[in-house]
Amino acid sequence: MELCSVASIMSLGSLAIQRTHLCSLVFRVLPKLLGFTPNSLKKLCKDVHPPQSETIVGTSPDLTQDILMDIFATLEIPDLIRAGAICPSWHSAYTSLQSLELYKLSQTPCLLYTSESAGDSSAYLYSLSEKRSYRLTLPDPPIRTRCLIGSSHGWLVAVDERSEMHLVNPITCEQIALPSVITIEQVKPIFNDYGFLHKYELSWHTGMRAGYNSPSIFDLDKLRDELHYKAFVFPDTSTGTYMVVLIHNPKRQLSFARVGDNKWTWLPPHDLYEDCTYKDGMLYAVTATGELHAFDFSSGPVVTVEMILQMRNVYDCGYMYVVQAPWGDLLLIWRLCEDHDLEPEPGASVFWNTTKYKIYEFDITRSKLKEIDCLHDHVLFLGHNQSLCLSAEEYPSLKANHVYFTDDNVFWTLRLKNNHRDMGILNLDDNSKEEVVSQIFSNFPAPIWITPDLRKMNVASQVD
Amino acid sequence: MDSTADPKGKRPLYQEDGLAYARAAAAAASATAAAAPDEEEAKPKPKPSSSSEEAKPEPEAEDQAEMPPLVLVAEDGVEVSISRRAARMSHMLRLLMEDSCADGPIPAPNVHSDILDLVVQYCEKHGPYYDPEASERARNPFPPFPVELTPTVSSIKPVTYVDPDPHGLKDWDKDFISLDNSTLFEVILAANYLNIEDLLDLGTTTVADMMRGKKPEEIREIFEIENDYTPEQEAELRKENAWAFED
Numbered sequence: 001m002e003l004c005s006v007a008s009i010m011s012l013g014s015l016a017i018q019r020t021h022l023c024s025l026v027f028r029v030l031p032k033l034l035g036f037t038p039n040s041l042k043k044l045c046k047d048v049h050p051p052q053s054e055t056i057v058g059t060s061p062d063l064t065q066d067i068l069m070d071i072f073a074t075l076e077i078p079d080l081i082r083a084g085a086i087c088p089s090w091h092s093a094y095t096s097l098q099s100l101e102l103y104k105l106s107q108t109p110c111l112l113y114t115s116e117s118a119g120d121s122s123a124y125l126y127s128l129s130e131k132r133s134y135r136l137t138l139p140d141p142p143i144r145t146r147c148l149i150g151s152s153h154g155w156l157v158a159v160d161e162r163s164e165m166h167l168v169n170p171i172t173c174e175q176i177a178l179p180s181v182i183t184i185e186q187v188k189p190i191f192n193d194y195g196f197l198h199k200y201e202l203s204w205h206t207g208m209r210a211g212y213n214s215p216s217i218f219d220l221d222k223l224r225d226e227l228h229y230k231a232f233v234f235p236d237t238s239t240g241t242y243m244v245v246l247i248h249n250p251k252r253q254l255s256f257a258r259v260g261d262n263k264w265t266w267l268p269p270h271d272l273y274e275d276c277t278y279k280d281g282m283l284y285a286v287t288a289t290g291e292l293h294a295f296d297f298s299s300g301p302v303v304t305v306e307m308i309l310q311m312r313n314v315y316d317c318g319y320m321y322v323v324q325a326p327w328g329d330l331l332l333i334w335r336l337c338e339d340h341d342l343e344p345e346p347g348a349s350v351f352w353n354t355t356k357y358k359i360y361e362f363d364i365t366r367s368k369l370k371e372i373d374c375l376h377d378h379v380l381f382l383g384h385n386q387s388l389c390l391s392a393e394e395y396p397s398l399k400a401n402h403v404y405f406t407d408d409n410v411f412w413t414l415r416l417k418n419n420h421r422d423m424g425i426l427n428l429d430d431n432s433k434e435e436v437v438s439q440i441f442s443n444f445p446a447p448i449w450i451t452p453d454l455r456k457m458n459v460a461s462q463v464d
Numbered sequence: 465m466d467s468t469a470d471p472k473g474k475r476p477l478y479q480e481d482g483l484a485y486a487r488a489a490a491a492a493a494s495a496t497a498a499a500a501p502d503e504e505e506a507k508p509k510p511k512p513s514s515s516s517e518e519a520k521p522e523p524e525a526e527d528q529a530e531m532p533p534l535v536l537v538a539e540d541g542v543e544v545s546i547s548r549r550a551a552r553m554s555h556m557l558r559l560l561m562e563d564s565c566a567d568g569p570i571p572a573p574n575v576h577s578d579i580l581d582l583v584v585q586y587c588e589k590h591g592p593y594y595d596p597e598a599s600e601r602a603r604n605p606f607p608p609f610p611v612e613l614t615p616t617v618s619s620i621k622p623v624t625y626v627d628p629d630p631h632g633l634k635d636w637d638k639d640f641i642s643l644d645n646s647t648l649f650e651v652i653l654a655a656n657y658l659n660i661e662d663l664l665d666l667g668t669t670t671v672a673d674m675m676r677g678k679k680p681e682e683i684r685e686i687f688e689i690e691n692d693y694t695p696e697q698e699a700e701l702r703k704e705n706a707w708a709f710e711d
Contacts, residue, residue: 060645060646060649060687061649061650063652063653066656067652067653067656070664070668071668071671072672075672077708078708079675079677079678081708081709082675082679082680082708083675083683085680085698086683087684087691087692087693088692090689125707129676130677134707134708135707136707137707171705
């Protein structure tokens, strides 16, 4: 861009009256030019005509669009939306920020939950930064008729009453259908005499062994109680697409699909997976037996898998998570529920409470595993969501060295829908727990962490 | 110009305009008629014969404390001087000093002298501790989409405790930035014009902090912003994300 003299700035300004969102030069030059006279005029007016109390006369100078965008870029989504409603110039900065995707990407996670009294299509978003809840309306099918099996990058993975999966963004209300459940290896559709799908057949085979039982038949809405376990959405930079990974029964195997595909792809032979994370074409998944597997998606059409770690300490009363730490290592986390009673006395209820976490750090390149007892300035979010490890410095509302967790044991979330939820905030210093939000809400679908996101996926296979 | 390489897309062009303006003015201020004001990369003659009393600066002058201060001219004509060490905090002034264009008075045409005084006060306070590279590393609010989990320099694994504020500037900043809103906005605009990243950040985060959790009506009142929307327009606007406006 060549240097301009004052004269050319003036002529450029008069030419560029039309606002083009992507022309940052106009944003800077035009308001600056316009800012001369109104500013001094306003100061003059303020002296001559004292502002009336009923109306607000703008006495502050106008901030330029790029300054407004700087201010807005640090806001959480609810504040950002409100800022966009202040006045036309602030709204313009808000829409520019949104279209250029420059707003704060490190949004603080919120808790999404439902409530019987709010109706079947409503969900609440509890903001950890504002310490208050917002009520959202989600697209059909009604959210309270669905199971939530995942939450990644602002997308919920929901399973409806036909056991079909969708991605739902509760902020933008965008909804995207995932490949049909009948394309999963073990599932076959059963049609009635009129040719309509009315049941599913589930085969019990895995990659390792043939099913020792004969296949079972399920009603359309009952298959999801058996099949779906946990799902993740990963943006894949190399292909520019989104990949969805599903842990499903029997025996928690893996299948995956890219958004836009028409079928799920099975990833035999291993099973008993609990959690996974994805980076640069590699999918790292942990099993209930303390194994860490690495799937290579970048080496060609066939996905290869290898076991890169077998942990010696395996805990019975617990389950595993894996997450990328911001400093590059993988964190392997055992969630221990030593406080439980699955066979209580008559009259007493079953319960299962998290008591502590055992955290291990794994350096992939050097294959070194080390137990750590403190996260220093970091925070974990665990549950049915995609596991997160965040830096407390970037998120001032979060408490360093704490684990924010929700219930994700399928036994509880699906089989015992009305039980109290094992969720809260655990302090790794002393394993003390506190509540996230003390409010009566519905226990099904189980509350889940979500990181709000204003972005749209804009994929061809969108459905309403 | 290296400014166009700024990955965040922040002000890639603006400082050049301001720079050109300052250069053109500096060139004009120099009484040497022989110097044809070439706008492409004008370097005014090093010895302005009828200019101010300033001595000729050395080529790499910016770190020399004994170099004479710069002179900024506010919109009301008042001259405000700023030491060279403090002036480094302004990217615009830094470039002028590097190109040896900083001898004569430098115009700051949209900035009132009161505001310029405040800005200079900030730069003089922070100037001695200013490290341009560290400042650049500390800011990265716009990671590329999709969000990558690549470790960044700032997310170094915590091992030892490092005092984030070794010179106690945070408290001073807090006092400094407690201004009435009109002045605050003027300071932000001035920091933007002079391209003083740290002061701009301080100002914008202060405004953002004042906005959090507030309703639009409250924000308008605090910042004295006129609502140019009709009630119908505003209702239409709020419909899209109605949930954010509910109590």
